[in-house]
Amino acid sequence: MKVIVTGGAGFIGSHLTRALVEKGYDVHVIDNLSNGKKINLDPEAKLHQIDLRDFSKLKPVFSNAKFVFHLAALPRVQPSIQDPRNTNDHNVNATLNVLLASRDAGVKRVVYSASSSAYGNQKKLPLRENMEARPLSPYGLQKYIGELYCKLFSDIYGLETISLRYFNVYGPGAPTEGAYAMMMARFLIQRKNSEPLTIVPDGKQSRAFTHVRDVVRANILAAKSAKVGSGEVINIAGKKNHTVLEIADMIGGPKVFIEPRLEPKHSLADLSKAKKLLGWEPKISLEEGIAELRKLHGIS
Numbered sequence: 017m018k019v020i021v022t023g024g025a026g027f028i029g030s031h032l033t034r035a036l037v038e039k040g041y042d043v044h045v046i047d048n049l050s051n052g053k054k055i056n057l058d059p060e061a062k063l064h065q066i067d068l069r070d071f072s073k074l075k076p077v078f079s080n081a082k083f084v085f086h087l088a089a090l091p092r093v094q095p096s097i098q099d100p101r102n103t104n105d106h107n108v109n110a111t112l113n114v115l116l117a118s119r120d121a122g123v124k125r126v127v128y129s130a131s132s133s134a135y136g137n138q139k140k141l142p143l144r145e146n147m148e149a150r151p152l153s154p155y156g157l158q159k160y161i162g163e164l165y166c167k168l169f170s171d172i173y174g175l176e177t178i179s180l181r182y183f184n185v186y187g188p189g190a191p192t193e194g195a196y197a198m199m200m201a202r203f204l205i206q207r208k209n210s211e212p213l214t215i216v217p218d219g220k221q222s223r224a225f226t227h228v229r230d231v232v233r234a235n236i237l238a239a240k241s242a243k244v245g246s247g248e249v250i251n252i253a254g255k256k257n258h259t260v261l262e263i264a265d266m267i268g269g270p271k272v273f274i275e276p277r278l279e280p281k282h283s284l285a286d287l288s289k290a291k292k293l294l295g296w297e298p299k300i301s302l303e304e305g306i307a308e309l310r311k312l313h314g315i316s
């Protein structure tokens with residue numbers, strides 16, 4: 017069975033690609049390799065080095081595909097503040113192209129990687145899918161627009177879609193360097209290099225860290241569940257939230273405190289919809305996930 021993973025050479029996409037190959041799917045990856053790397057890719061997957069902004073190139077790849085997992089994006093807040101038009105092209109226009117190509121090719125279902133950044137700051141926790149979206153950055157808004165497009169395509173064209181809102185994904189292979197480095201991956205490298213961990217701004221903000229293999233499982237359930245396909249939005253998150261200081265303590269070593277960023281203070285997800293509609297719950301606790309990463313990075 018042919019499936020497409022956009023952004024399959026990236027952090028989450030490469031884990032998903034591997035899992036789909038292991039399950040025997042004929043996996044086609046579309047990635048322009050702007051942030052993804054060929055080396056991440058399972059050798060059994062077929063790479064189409066295409067930019068999703070170029071609609072004319074998509075048709076032949078989408079032909080006969082049953083499921084499309086749409087992960088490609090420029091997925092960071094800061095670049096979207098610096099150049100919102102460029103990130104809009106990758107995050108919104110490219111998503112529209114994926115939906116159009118899926119509709120035209122008769123794809124069964126599109127599973128869209130959405131983001132908890134759609135919530136922004138909310139008065140109450142846990143974050144529930146029916147809360148009003150209040151994105152704080154162009155990135156958050158662009159990911160939210162993708163959800164709305166998915167729902168609209170289900171409503172008006174009958175294309176099955178589902179949006180999974182991930183909360184801070186971590187795990188092996190997360191980018192460790194440069195502007196795209198994620199907090200946990202950066203901490204591990206700093207610890208390994210005996211440098212202090214850089215905490216922004218006081219480390220008291222909390223996040224529902226989600227292991228990448230739990231995210232992969234959610235994607236596969238989302239493609240198959242008979243209970244979804246009408247543009248549902250579903251939280252995919254770790255069970256508990258942890259402060260940045262707690263994470264730093266689990267990794268160990270000295271800390272330094274740096275300038276604040278535009279980000280919500282706390283996040284914690286209500287997971288009842290994921291359980292009800294997908295039969296999904298996170299399986300990997302943060303303690304287990306970090307222990308695995310410490311081992312991988314040779315931190316005793």
Ligand SMILES: NC(=O)c1ccc[n+]([C@@H]2O[C@H](COP(=O)([O-])OP(=O)(O)OC[C@H]3O[C@@H](n4cnc5c(N)ncnc54)[C@H](O)[C@@H]3O)[C@@H](O)[C@H]2O)c1
Binds near residue numbers: 047050052069086181
């Ligand atoms: N990592 C997280 O914590 C997190 C949290 C919430 C949501 N998400 C979403 O999950 C998805 C995957 O995130 P990730 O962390 O694996 O990011 P990533 O940057 O590692 O992967 C994205 C991939 O998309 C590719 N890409 C970007 N623009 C493209 C284009 N126009 N055409 C073709 N390929 C293009 C990049 O080369 C890269 O390989 C994104 O949609 C992101 O918004 C991630």
